[in-house]
Amino acid sequence: MNKLVIASLVLLGAGVRPGLAAPVRLPPEVVAKLQSGQRIAKLWVSPEFKAAQGFRTGPVDSDVTSRFADITKDFPAAFARLARPESPNVLALTLVELTVKERPQNNYLAATVGIEGRVTGPDGNLILAFATREENSNGVGVPGNCRRAVATIVAALAGELGMPLGKAVPARPEPAVVAAPLVFTPRPEGDGSPHQEPTAHGNHY
Numbered sequence: 001m002n003k004l005v006i007a008s009l010v011l012l013g014a015g016v017r018p019g020l021a022a023p024v025r026l027p028p029e030v031v032a033k034l035q036s037g038q039r040i041a042k043l044w045v046s047p048e049f050k051a052a053q054g055f056r057t058g059p060v061d062s063d064v065t066s067r068f069a070d071i072t073k074d075f076p077a078a079f080a081r082l083a084r085p086e087s088p089n090v091l092a093l094t095l096v097e098l099t100v101k102e103r104p105q106n107n108y109l110a111a112t113v114g115i116e117g118r119v120t121g122p123d124g125n126l127i128l129a130f131a132t133r134e135e136n137s138n139g140v141g142v143p144g145n146c147r148r149a150v151a152t153i154v155a156a157l158a159g160e161l162g163m164p165l166g167k168a169v170p171a172r173p174e175p176a177v178v179a180a181p182l183v184f185t186p187r188p189e190g191d192g193s194p195h196q197e198p199t200a201h202g203n204h205y
Contacts, residue, residue: 039156041132049127051162055119057083058090066098071146078150081166088122110137111145
């Protein structure tokens with residue numbers, strides 16, 4: 001049996017739901033330069049990058065197949081704490097891992113988020129790159145754990161680069177579920193007494 005399939009079965013048996021990730025997008029020559037950071041797993045900084053100049057947030061995409069992959073919508077706000085809108089440098093982000101670990105027997109739920117970042121200068125040359133992952137189990141549900149993991153990555157990157165960290169932006173609210181209203185209709189006997197007849201409005205899943 002394929003080794004990848006065996007590994008996936010082992011993870012599922014342990015309560016782990018892995019997100020499918022594509023290979024790293026960084027050029028091989030940059031991957032070779034990545035070094036272990038004090039706060040970030042892997043980091044490369046060109047001499048051309050100036051922390052005082054920083055970067056502004058740019059494109060965000062995902063190489064992960066997961067129903068929670070829409071957490072990338074929170075990336076711009078999360079990294080805005082570190083960004084400088086006036087900077088000529090642009091930060092591109094890719095979600096490369098999203099793994100959920102769940103143990104119902106003790107109500108344990110954790111999410112691991114892996115992010116790859118690339119900063120290009122005004123001439124299009126790569127001047128900074130990082131690849132890191134963070135696990136969190138202190139949030140509310142999978143989305144909450146993911147947001148906390150991303151916030152930790154942002155703070156770690158700020159520490160690595162010696163850049164100030166701005167105030168956190170509140171998380172986008174989850175859409176509320178509205179119950180279908182009840183419609184009162186008279187009883188068939190015609191005695192006038194009210195009868196609750198639930199009538200559906202909208203779609204239900």
